[in-house]
Amino acid sequence: KQEVTQIPAALSVPEGENLVLNCSFTDSAIYNLQWFRQDPGKGLTSLLLIQSSQREQTSGRLNASLDKSSGRSTLYIAASQPGDSATYLCAVSRRAGGTSYGKLTFGQGTILTVHP
Amino acid sequence: NAGVTQTPKFQVLKTGQSMTLQCAQDMNHEYMSWYRQDPGMGLRLIHYSVGAGITDQGEVPNGYNVSRSTTEDFPLRLLSAAPSQTSVYFCASHARGDGSQPQHFGDGTRLSIL
Numbered sequence: 001k002q003e004v005t006q007i008p009a010a011l012s013v014p015e016g017e018n019l020v021l022n023c024s025f026t027d028s029a030i031y032n033l034q035w036f037r038q039d040p041g042k043g044l045t046s047l048l049l050i051q052s053s054q055r056e057q058t059s060g061r062l063n064a065s066l067d068k069s070s071g072r073s074t075l076y077i078a079a080s081q082p083g084d085s086a087t088y089l090c091a092v093s094r095r096a097g098g099t100s101y102g103k104l105t106f107g108q109g110t111i112l113t114v115h116p
Numbered sequence: 117n118a119g120v121t122q123t124p125k126f127q128v129l130k131t132g133q134s135m136t137l138q139c140a141q142d143m144n145h146e147y148m149s150w151y152r153q154d155p156g157m158g159l160r161l162i163h164y165s166v167g168a169g170i171t172d173q174g175e176v177p178n179g180y181n182v183s184r185s186t187t188e189d190f191p192l193r194l195l196s197a198a199p200s201q202t203s204v205y206f207c208a209s210h211a212r213g214d215g216s217q218p219q220h221f222g223d224g225t226r227l228s229i230l
Contacts, residue, residue, distance in 0.1 A: 031214075031215030032215040032216070034218055034219065036221075042223055042224075043120075043206055043221040043222050043223040043224050044159075044206065044208075044219075044221040045221070046218035046219060046220070049216075049217070049218045051215055051216055052215070089158075089159070091159075093215055102147045102149055102164060102166075102208075102210050102219060103149070103161055103164055103174060104149075104151075104159075104161065104219065105161075106151075106158045106159040106160075107158065108156070108157075108158040109158065
């Protein structure tokens, strides 16, 4: 069974800092790994998707890396802003044959607070 | 383009009642899913569909039914509500079955079972 762990559970930083969120998974047979953002009372917004054949993806101030062999991913946020405050979730799509592409297993998230 | 729309946003039920959570997407996505989110448990997959007429179970399917008669709609039915089904329910969709496309989520339905 795939298990996904995110560290730290919560993080509080001053504005402007660069920060790293960590995600680990137990089964390296995956189709992809996705990072999502969730604001309070809202749904999930996809930030970055890394396919199993890729090593990293970048979008603006965000950079996500994937090391499938070690079962790890990191989300790097540069020059953090108060608007980045949210819960960040990591999810993997396990390669289990057939129709498993979109069956995601989620970590429990990192709650990020960026202080002005 | 509305994306994924879930209704209702909030609902309170009594134990034993039945109801249907609605989910619709206007992106012509073949793949749709239902997740529940609980404190300390994260998001867990309930049911999954790869197209009209095709559904599959996820991690926590007991107590829930689904059917997929159209590409756009994927309703989730609670047959006899139990307090353990108090949760936030999210519907999601994605376009391609090769792992290359991100999932799009609705804003959720917050369900309380008394």
